[in-house]
Amino acid sequence: PERSWGEVLEAASEAKKLGEDDPRRIVHSFKVGLALTLVSLFYYCRPLYDGFGVDAMWAVLTVIVVFEFSVGATLGKGINMMLATLLAVALAVGVHHISTLWGGEVGEPILIAFFVFVVAASVTFMRFFPALKARYDYGMLIFILTFCLVSVSGYRETQVLDMAHKRLSTIAIGSCTPIMVCICICPVWIGVDLHNLVAGNMEKLGDFMEGFGFEYFDIKENGLSLSDNQYFLQQYKSVLSSKSLEETMANLARWEPGHGGFKFGHPWQKYLNVGSQTRQCAYKIEALNTYLNTDIQVPTEIRSKIQEPCIDICTESGKALKELAAALKKMIRSSSADSHIACSKAAVESLKLSLKRGIWKDANLLETIPSAAVASLLIEVVACVEKIAEAVHE
Amino acid sequence: PERSWGEVLEAASEAKKLGEDDPRRIVHSFKVGLALTLVSLFYYCRPLYDGFGVDAMWAVLTVIVVFEFSVGATLGKGINMMLATLLAVALAVGVHHISTLWGGEVGEPILIAFFVFVVAASVTFMRFFPALKARYDYGMLIFILTFCLVSVSGYRETQVLDMAHKRLSTIAIGSCTPIMVCICICPVWIGVDLHNLVAGNMEKLGDFMEGFGFEYFDIKENGLSLSDNQYFLQQYKSVLSSKSLEETMANLARWEPGHGGFKFGHPWQKYLNVGSQTRQCAYKIEALNTYLNTDIQVPTEIRSKIQEPCIDICTESGKALKELAAALKKMIRSSSADSHIACSKAAVESLKLSLKRGIWKDANLLETIPSAAVASLLIEVVACVEKIAEAVHE
Numbered sequence: 001p002e003r004s005w006g007e008v009l010e011a012a013s014e015a016k017k018l019g020e021d022d023p024r025r026i027v028h029s030f031k032v033g034l035a036l037t038l039v040s041l042f043y044y045c046r047p048l049y050d051g052f053g054v055d056a057m058w059a060v061l062t063v064i065v066v067f068e069f070s071v072g073a074t075l076g077k078g079i080n081m082m083l084a085t086l087l088a089v090a091l092a093v094g095v096h097h098i099s100t101l102w103g104g105e106v107g108e109p110i111l112i113a114f115f116v117f118v119v120a121a122s123v124t125f126m127r128f129f130p131a132l133k134a135r136y137d138y139g140m141l142i143f144i145l146t147f148c149l150v151s152v153s154g155y156r157e158t159q160v161l162d163m164a165h166k167r168l169s170t171i172a173i174g175s176c177t178p179i180m181v182c183i184c185i186c187p188v189w190i191g192v193d194l195h196n197l198v199a200g201n202m203e204k205l206g207d208f209m210e211g212f213g214f215e216y217f218d219i220k221e222n223g224l225s226l227s228d229n230q231y232f233l234q235q236y237k238s239v240l241s242s243k244s245l246e247e248t249m250a251n252l253a254r255w256e257p258g259h260g261g262f263k264f265g266h267p268w269q270k271y272l273n274v275g276s277q278t279r280q281c282a283y284k285i286e287a288l289n290t291y292l293n294t295d296i297q298v299p300t301e302i303r304s305k306i307q308e309p310c311i312d313i314c315t316e317s318g319k320a321l322k323e324l325a326a327a328l329k330k331m332i333r334s335s336s337a338d339s340h341i342a343c344s345k346a347a348v349e350s351l352k353l354s355l356k357r358g359i360w361k362d363a364n365l366l367e368t369i370p371s372a373a374v375a376s377l378l379i380e381v382v383a384c385v386e387k388i389a390e391a392v393h394e
Numbered sequence: 395p396e397r398s399w400g401e402v403l404e405a406a407s408e409a410k411k412l413g414e415d416d417p418r419r420i421v422h423s424f425k426v427g428l429a430l431t432l433v434s435l436f437y438y439c440r441p442l443y444d445g446f447g448v449d450a451m452w453a454v455l456t457v458i459v460v461f462e463f464s465v466g467a468t469l470g471k472g473i474n475m476m477l478a479t480l481l482a483v484a485l486a487v488g489v490h491h492i493s494t495l496w497g498g499e500v501g502e503p504i505l506i507a508f509f510v511f512v513v514a515a516s517v518t519f520m521r522f523f524p525a526l527k528a529r530y531d532y533g534m535l536i537f538i539l540t541f542c543l544v545s546v547s548g549y550r551e552t553q554v555l556d557m558a559h560k561r562l563s564t565i566a567i568g569s570c571t572p573i574m575v576c577i578c579i580c581p582v583w584i585g586v587d588l589h590n591l592v593a594g595n596m597e598k599l600g601d602f603m604e605g606f607g608f609e610y611f612d613i614k615e616n617g618l619s620l621s622d623n624q625y626f627l628q629q630y631k632s633v634l635s636s637k638s639l640e641e642t643m644a645n646l647a648r649w650e651p652g653h654g655g656f657k658f659g660h661p662w663q664k665y666l667n668v669g670s671q672t673r674q675c676a677y678k679i680e681a682l683n684t685y686l687n688t689d690i691q692v693p694t695e696i697r698s699k700i701q702e703p704c705i706d707i708c709t710e711s712g713k714a715l716k717e718l719a720a721a722l723k724k725m726i727r728s729s730s731a732d733s734h735i736a737c738s739k740a741a742v743e744s745l746k747l748s749l750k751r752g753i754w755k756d757a758n759l760l761e762t763i764p765s766a767a768v769a770s771l772l773i774e775v776v777a778c779v780e781k782i783a784e785a786v787h788e
Binding site for chain 2: 011014015018019025026028029030032033034036037040043044049054057060061064065109112113116117118120121122124125128129141144145148149152153155156240241243244245283284286287290355368369370372373375376377380
């Protein structure tokens with residue numbers, strides 16, 4: 001019992017942490033509860049229940065499957081749900097009509113079964129199309145579901161049109177309730193999240209670059225201990241695998257109406273472009289990072305020869321990245337980022353100059369290799385930062 | 395009309411391509427159709443329909459939402475569905491009992507609404523726990539759904555126990571049908587897919603390494619044109635962003651029973667380890683790749699001084715990666731991979747030796763930098779390949 005008590009405490013503290021990390025999660029939970037309580041009024045109120053009967057169940061079901069954390073996802077699912085139901089009900093009523101007309105007593109179930117098989121198989125195959133899957137995957141699932149249910153149960157029902165009508169209206173109510181609750185009470189805009197994610201990723205890279213120069217040349221200042229730096233230097237790792245997350249978010253953001261500084265039809269695809277340039281830069285940084293923890297130790301006198309321009313490159317490109325992130329966040333064109341980029345390019349030139357002068361002439365070539373690689377990577381990073389700046393300015 | 399005809403043709407050719415790329419997609423579509431036709435027998439056969447009535451709808455609904463492309467996903471969803479329904483129905487019957495006992499005419503709907511709100515909000519919050527989300531996200535959704543439907547409609551039904559019993563049996567039938575169809579007819583094991591994906595990724599890196607040496611030192615042989623090589627040299631890009639895909643697949647693979655050479659409880663997590671080492675290597679390769687298309691052209695005489703050991707490193711590490719991939723595929727311990735790694739390490743030593751001798755003493759230092767960086771990265775790649783080999787041998 002003591003062990004299970006410990007587990008309960010652990011779960012509770014994890015729950016507290018989840019809530020503190022993002023309080024919108026708690027709000028979301030209450031919103032789901034509220035939406036469900038709202039639609040279950042269909043059962044409690046006698047006049048409403050008389051209108052829909054057991055079909056009210058569809059409204060409850062729809063609320064639960066449609067309600068998602070962000071407005072974009074909820075809208076996407078809700079609209080998919082309503083469109084798919086409309087199309088499927090129309091097709092199913094048509095199929096019902098044909099099979100009662102042509103089938104006769106024996107033929108009807110066979111005809112229905114045939115249509116169900118064909119529609120289910122072909123729509124299932126359509127779900128593999130990447131372009132359709134990205135936006136309408138959920139709708140296609142609901143299409144199969146509604147089509148099958150309406151056409152199959154039409155075999156036992158006489159009032160197919162009445163059933164279709166009830167189904168449509170309950171699904172519409174069930175889709176609109178969560179959309180309303182989701183938008184009206186503390187909305188979570190996934191577009192804003194994407195905006196912040198892309199800017200935050202750039203900031204993480206900026207933190208790394210600023211920290212890297214001092215860390216690589218063993219400069220301790222501002223009383224920063226190594227462990228503080230270590231934290232900054234690890235942050236960028238999440239950028240490496242951000243691709244699929246960004247793509248999902250951009251897909252969902254397209255469903256959102258205008259909000260805050262974003263209009264409907266905001267160019268979310270451009271964020272993917274910025275994101276992929278940021279990732280390119282993160283790959284270079286991953287390569288740089290190995291030289292922090294490499295086994296081959298470079299003598300300090302070799303490193304110190306390129307110290308000045310390299311630290312300039314790191315600080316300036318780090319500042320440029322942070323300025324670009326800030327500019328993206330505020331959606332303005334930042335001139336100070338441009339000047340930081342210019343500074344870092346000047347530092348690159350001075351690095352190249354000192355390399356040309358042959359600073360390592362007398363050193364063991366093998367020992368200069370890691371420093372040479374770092375210098376080369378830093379030059380690459382500056383090129384990357386320029387590309388990011390271009391992408392941001394678009 | 396001509397344009398829309400063109401679009402239809404385009405869609406048809408895309409469909410053909412999708413089917414040719416992976417014929418299992420076509421089989422999957424037919425399997426879904428078959429499973430649906432099987433469960434709709436509940437409607438067509440009078441004795442079956444008399445037993446379940448409109449509740450047969452739940453079986454159809456379950457088949458559609460549970461049936462997934464791979465056995466792992468279908469089993470995961472099916473088991474989640476059945477467990478969640480069982481728990482939810484039990485809880486809902488309890489709540490129904492309490493609220494009829496304590497509530498009275500006015501209090502009953504209020505009590506039910508209160509319970510629905512609390513359960514929906516708390517389970518929605520539980521869905522944010524990463525550990526629960528990975529395996530039981532779907533089950534928690536179904537739990538909320540079933541609990542709400544049974545307890546809310548219990549307000550209007552008198553025979554709650556009968557309803558609960560019917561719900562449970564239809565869901566069980568609806569879950570078992572797709573699981574059976576999925577396993578018995580041309581099963582798609584996601585574990586095998588993961589196995590092949592991880593091995594395939596290593597092979598792609600191997601292809602790159604083998605091609606890189608010749609490409610970088612401008613050696614054309616075997617009549618390979620540049621465009622052929624370009625294809626090989628781009629393949630590795632997909633490895634960079636394979637993290638989330640691999641994690642999802644490993645999560646789903648855990649549901650699968652033993653099949654082929656894999657036992658139930660096969661250490662799928664180890665594949666993630668191999669995958670992440672492979673990705674580390676891919677990041678280095680991404681850095682190498684920039685030196686293929688860089689603007690700074692290195693004079694041939696500088697490059698040619700390190701040509702021999704570098705090409706050795708590339709070919710040997712490429713071969714080692716391919717051997718490791720083949721060994722992983724066949725699940726054997728390959729000794730030839732070890733010997734290729736030993737060869738590449740020997741090449742690294744000879745590269746280091748020639749660097750120590752100071753081969754570029756007279757050259758412009760700036761011009762040697764890219765070659766130095768390539769040499770340094772190649773040394774890193776060999777270290778990565780060793781780590782991959784360790785992970786594979788586990």
